[in-house]
Amino acid sequence: MDLKWIYWGINVLAIVLVVRSLYREKSLREQFVAAMVLVPLILRAFFIK
């Protein structure tokens, strides 16, 4: 199996966990940090091919 799809799966899992954190955070600042962490993860999810 192509290793790239394993990396892709890990990346998608990371997105799910960060989105979950985003909705659980009680502070706007922490929500902003979570959103910024999401940016490279989203990009990576689209570009691991």
Next chain:
Amino acid sequence: MFEKKNLASLYTATAMLVFAAVIAAISGKSYLDMRNPPPDVDRVVPHAGFVHKKLSDYFDGIKGTPADTDVYIQEGSEPGGTALILGGTHANEPAGFIAAVVMLERADVRRGRLIIVPYANMMARSHTFPQDAHPQTFSFVTPASNRRTFRYGSRTTNPVYEWPNPDIYIHPASGQTMAGVERSNLNRAHPGVKDGGVTERLAYGFMQLIYAEQVDLAIDLHEASPEYPVVEAMVAHENAMELAAMVAMELEFEGVPIRLEPSPKNLRGLNHREWGDKADVLALLLETSNPSAGRFRGKTDEALILTGADKAYQKASGLGRLYVPYEGGNEPMAERVARHVTTVRLLADNLGYVRDGKGMVIEGLPGFQELNDLGVGAWLSE
């Protein structure tokens, strides 16, 4: 300020999520646009007499891959030596590939053969280095006021084509260990691997070209940061040292001082070391000074790429921290390109002195002062 009133809610979380998606979409579009540039970006107009080939004509292991690149060959009317000029091994060292493009558009070979590869690593041209904030393109204006635009890429292959890199890269031919990112660096991949990663296969393609065309003189055009010791320098394999020493003296006479550095025997994967060891070729690498790639630089924009003018570098120069004079507080592209073109011309001119019957005559190349005075745009085709 956010802590004073706890405003976080499901709505703000959703807004943040949308915000992240928008930023990612904008960044993604910019990234993709660089991979598929308009046709006039990176365009070359070869001088009459150049024959167009592909590197895959020498090694079909890169055929149909993004590693395949253009090779231009011009043969003079008289037999002589064969010179290979590489630009764009590192796509963030613009004077290297711009000098190759100027020579491709101006060279008129009378004796010998000239092979030019203006963009050696095409895969490094489709992205910029993360967090370095380099502009994606830069332009020159020609005498008829047309713009010639080129991409400013990265030192390494785009991770889209080769990812992930290992923590430690083991150079296949020597077993030498390097930082993992060097796996995607063409100038650590020589002499290449036939069935290796895509950058290693690209390097293998160049080795096959050198064998097939029986190259006598191979020159790779680079740039380095002004604070890096090997700058405004010529790095020569021991076989090429006699020729390099002759040319260094001639450059001094022309008012273009240059350092002469021996190719380190224990630093593997570099083209001057591997080509010189593996083939009967005089292998050299040239470095000019590029503040836009340096670590001291401030605002990083097109002007910095073209002029090399930077306050931080001026201060560093005053403190004696640079390995170049940095006179006038700048390093104009025209001067850097002129250095490369002049050095290549002198190396070709002198090849016949170190290799019997392998002399070369190349006409049409701008002189050091001409290029400095008129700028790069004046020597590019419309």
